[in-house]
Amino acid sequence: xxxxxxxxxxxxxxxxxxxxxxxxxxxxxxxxxxxxxxxxxxxxxxxxxxxxxxxxxxxxxxxxxxxxxxxxxxxxxxxxxxxxxxxxxxxxxxxxxxxxxxxxxxxxxxxxxxxxxxxxxxxxxxxxxxxxxxxxxxxxxxxxxxxxxxxxxxxxxxxxxxxxxxxxxxxxxxxxxxxxxxxxxxxxxxxxxxxxxxxxxxxxxxxxxxxxxxx
Numbered sequence: 001x002x003x004x005x006x007x008x009x010x011x012x013x014x015x016x017x018x019x020x021x022x023x024x025x026x027x028x029x030x031x032x033x034x035x036x037x038x039x040x041x042x043x044x045x046x047x048x049x050x051x052x053x054x055x056x057x058x059x060x061x062x063x064x065x066x067x068x069x070x071x072x073x074x075x076x077x078x079x080x081x082x083x084x085x086x087x088x089x090x091x092x093x094x095x096x097x098x099x100x101x102x103x104x105x106x107x108x109x110x111x112x113x114x115x116x117x118x119x120x121x122x123x124x125x126x127x128x129x130x131x132x133x134x135x136x137x138x139x140x141x142x143x144x145x146x147x148x149x150x151x152x153x154x155x156x157x158x159x160x161x162x163x164x165x166x167x168x169x170x171x172x173x174x175x176x177x178x179x180x181x182x183x184x185x186x187x188x189x190x191x192x193x194x195x196x197x198x199x200x201x202x203x204x205x206x207x208x209x210x211x212x213x214x215x
Contacts, residue, residue, distance in 0.1 A: 016059035027136070028207050029094060031066045037090040037142060038163055040173045054129040061131075069161065070125070072147045072186035081125070085182055090124040090142055091169055099196075101156040102204065107202040110156055115193050123162040123186065148188045156196065162186055165193050 034048040052066025075081040087173050096113035096121065126142035149160040153215045162185070164172060170178055172185055 031068045036093045040089040050141035052143045067143045069146045070143045084125045088126045092122040093119040094123045106201045110196045111199045154190045
């Protein structure tokens with residue numbers, strides 16, 4: 001963790017404010033893991049947030065299914081999510097991430113990374129939930145918006161996480177960006193700044209014969 005925090009500070013010339021001591025943020029981030037983010041209110045500072053948004057009004061976190069992704073169409077149609085979009089945006093930074101795709105008899109895993117930059121920058125929206133059962137501890141958590149895939153990305157998935165090139169993330173982080181401008185960034189985009197590398201495959205289990213075949 002110390003090494004990753006140092007790399008982020010060096011590469012991006014930002015301050016890491018709360019590198020966690022007990023939980024490690026990982027490149028292959030899984031739901032409820034901590035991951036590095038930059039908020040639009042503090043663009044020169046990185047902090048670690050829980051991936052899997054916890055709505056602020058949550059009473060029992062044990063019964064909550066982590067909100068890791070949220071459809072851009074849902075944000076566009078819901079006043080609750082629109083409010084979070086306008087007030088609490090962030091960028092989530094990862095060196096790479098993984099997608100699975102069924103190809104014939106195989107399930108193929110792809111590692112997705114940036115063509116020329118060290119990190120992929122995802123759009124994110126975040127909230128603060130107060131853990132009242134453990135001393136009123138504030139817990140910051142985020143979700144990544146998804147959108148329809150472009151032709152390039154649709155070859156491996158039916159949805160794509162919203163990731164930004166340099167120009168797009170400047171707009172996303174602008175404190176005076178309008179709702180229309182932000183929603184314009186949550187549409188299908190040209191994903192040619194991403195590259196895909198096959199890193200694994202496994203054979204899919206054969207379908208069982210249900211006994212109704214004519215042959």
